Amino acid sequence: MALEITIIFLLLVANGMFAMTEIAVVLSRKVRLRRMAEQGDAGARAALELAEAPNRFLSTVQVGITLVGMLAGAYGGATLASEIDQGLQAVPLLAPYGKAIGVGVVVVVITYFSLVIGELVPKRVALANPEGIARVMARPVKWLARLASPAVKLLGVSTDQVLRLLGLRERPASSVSEDEVKVLMEEGLREGVFHATEPQMVERVLALDRLPLSELMTPRAKIIWINVADPHEAIWHKIVISGHTSFPVYENNRDNVVGVVSVKAIYANLAAGTAANVRDLMTPALFVPASLRAVALLETFKKRCRNMALVTDEYGGITGLVTLHDIMEAVLGDFPSQDERLKPTAQRRDDGSWLVDAMIEASEFERLVPEFKLDPPSQRDYHTFGGYVTKRLGHLPSEGEFFDAQGFRVEVIDMDRHRVDKVLLMALGGAGQAPESEPRVPGRR
Numbered sequence: 001m002a003l004e005i006t007i008i009f010l011l012l013v014a015n016g017m018f019a020m021t022e023i024a025v026v027l028s029r030k031v032r033l034r035r036m037a038e039q040g041d042a043g044a045r046a047a048l049e050l051a052e053a054p055n056r057f058l059s060t061v062q063v064g065i066t067l068v069g070m071l072a073g074a075y076g077g078a079t080l081a082s083e084i085d086q087g088l089q090a091v092p093l094l095a096p097y098g099k100a101i102g103v104g105v106v107v108v109v110i111t112y113f114s115l116v117i118g119e120l121v122p123k124r125v126a127l128a129n130p131e132g133i134a135r136v137m138a139r140p141v142k143w144l145a146r147l148a149s150p151a152v153k154l155l156g157v158s159t160d161q162v163l164r165l166l167g168l169r170e171r172p173a174s175s176v177s178e179d180e181v182k183v184l185m186e187e188g189l190r191e192g193v194f195h196a197t198e199p200q201m202v203e204r205v206l207a208l209d210r211l212p213l214s215e216l217m218t219p220r221a222k223i224i225w226i227n228v229a230d231p232h233e234a235i236w237h238k239i240v241i242s243g244h245t246s247f248p249v250y251e252n253n254r255d256n257v258v259g260v261v262s263v264k265a266i267y268a269n270l271a272a273g274t275a276a277n278v279r280d281l282m283t284p285a286l287f288v289p290a291s292l293r294a295v296a297l298l299e300t301f302k303k304r305c306r307n308m309a310l311v312t313d314e315y316g317g318i319t320g321l322v323t324l325h326d327i328m329e330a331v332l333g334d335f336p337s338q339d340e341r342l343k344p345t346a347q348r349r350d351d352g353s354w355l356v357d358a359m360i361e362a363s364e365f366e367r368l369v370p371e372f373k374l375d376p377p378s379q380r381d382y383h384t385f386g387g388y389v390t391k392r393l394g395h396l397p398s399e400g401e402f403f404d405a406q407g408f409r410v411e412v413i414d415m416d417r418h419r420v421d422k423v424l425l426m427a428l429g430g431a432g433q434a435p436e437s438e439p440r441v442p443g444r445r
Helices: 002-027 030-038 042-051 054-088 095-128 130-147 149-165 178-191 198-210 232-242 263-271 294-304 324-332 338-342 362-368 385-393
Strands: 246-251 253-262 287-289 308-312 318-323 346-348 354-357 402-405 408-416 419-427
Touching: 002 042, 002 054, 002 095, 002 130, 030 042, 030 130, 042 054, 042 130, 054 095, 054 130, 054 149, 095 130, 130 149, 178 198, 198 294, 198 324, 232 246, 232 263, 246 318, 253 263, 253 318, 294 308, 294 324, 318 324, 362 385, 385 402, 385 408, 385 419
Parallel strands: 287 308
Antiparallel strands: 246 253, 308 318, 346 354, 354 419, 402 408, 408 419
């Protein structure tokens, strides 16, 4: 029986190869196959051809699976069943039912191994690496399709006719949608493939084609303008207080914009020892309609080599100003301004303590550290947390001085000459509000 079992096993393996190829080609991503085919991978090219002709491919696979299944069943029934029947003839009680028992055992055993070896295991293998399996198996399947072309064509035509009778039409392969990209990014985030901020950035990039300039631009009322007739002192004052790098230049009225001037051009002129003449330094302004989308503006910036544009309404009036920086913030999130970066704050450290910039305003400190209550606003004769510390100590502090208040130990850890610079707040061990202690000098804790 060893030869018969080996032949049936090989037929089941062949069935598994067809099932594995079917799942692999169906699940393979055409984008990956196309990229590999462009790099010269013949197997990927063959797999892509099969994926783009599903009727021919599925017909070929079904011919192979059906043929192998019929051979396994017929051969098993004709050989193994008779062997079992002959073996049972030696048992008088079972001898009359030997043929039926033989057929039943063969059917059950072949069905079991057909499911495991011929279906489940190969399909699990294909799920693990669909593109790799498809590349390896595509060319043998193509050869089989050529050999069985009459049967494949017959099955393809028959399938089309039945679908036509049912009123079903094959839909063209759809391209990747935005929702599918978002789902893939979320899956990649869960698997640790992407950083936490990358899906958000991709989602914002995909939204650029729907983002109107009105949501990006600086409104007209907040634009810092330069008059072509402004004296040098007035221009320099606007540059200093605004912190911007480029300014629209107008003549007579602000709807008559004659150009754009950059701080770089003005500074280069001053460095050369020449008085800044705005009319000579400005470049032509770029005007864009308010209906333009952010992604179209980005393309305009690239083509025109600009990074700023004035937004106009349908009547030609200027409604705002938009820069490349605004588009970057739409993708990456808001960047803190220079004032925000330098703004004093209080930061909670890993050990639960607070490192406080003493120049933080009292009201902002209470917002960030709500468990520490300062004096009521009507009783405050200070504006910053450093002022509170100086008031509690009663003199100009020294580094290392500390006192207990509001359940915290308040310690001066850095001085900037005659000003408190950094303060450390450490929660005391007891729960609730600890009684306030007298200030102590360094070394007397």
